[in-house]
Amino acid sequence: MDLTTISVLLVDDDPMVRNGLRMVLRGDPGLVVVGEAGDGRQAVGLARELKPDVVLMDLQMPVLDGVGATRELHTYPDAPAVLVLTTFHLDTYVLDALSAGARGYLLKDVPPTEIARAVRLVAAGESVFSASITQRLVQQVADPAAAPLADAARRALATLTDREREVAEAVAAGRSNATIAAQMYMSEATVKTHVSRILTKTGSENRVQVALLVYQAQSARG
Structure with a gap:
């Protein structure tokens, strides 16, 4: 192999x-x-x-x-x-x-x-x-009962730079590192660095949790 x-x-x-x-x-x-x-x-x-x-x-x-x-x-x-x-x-x-x-x-x-x-x-x-x-x-986190989670997600994402926030939103959209790199005119290595920083700053274990945070924060904005 x-x-x-x-x-x-x-x-x-x-x-x-x-x-x-x-x-x-x-x-x-x-x-x-x-x-x-x-x-x-x-x-x-x-x-x-x-x-x-x-x-x-x-x-x-x-x-x-x-x-x-x-x-x-x-x-x-x-x-x-x-x-x-x-x-x-x-x-x-x-x-x-x-x-x-x-x-x-x-x-x-x-x-x-x-x-x-x-x-x-x-x-x-x-x-x-x-x-x-x-x-x-998206429907799940838009539920009014999810408001406390939405507030926490918004605070977590507030720790990111504007560029990191853009990458986080791209991750939430299900885009691959290669796609993000092409759309944002970055190398894949740079995208990986941004994702790593996003995980650390938000306390997320993986990209799935980053995606959930983004959805929750979006629902908080109504």
């Missing part, structure tokens, strides 16, 4: 779904499936043993569900990036999975090429959402 290969662990309680995902990922020479699990508990064990770069995680499974497995994996050193791939798009599933540490959330109706692309992006430290999921996140 060369250094550019991304290893993937497939987690779904339906063998047919796992077979389909294996075939999709096999079409990308830079991706390799190193293992499969039928429930969250098995996924955690295999992830610790195989140390994949990315775990493609279903949510509703026996023994331990995808949120619980994601939360447990997130506590480990050198934790793999978790990309949720599910049929469930309810707000509670989305927010629970992201709060547990998932780096991306896709619905199973996305094109196969989008799955492979998403695996590559989360492996590179970026965040990925289905378009409908982004819309639900």
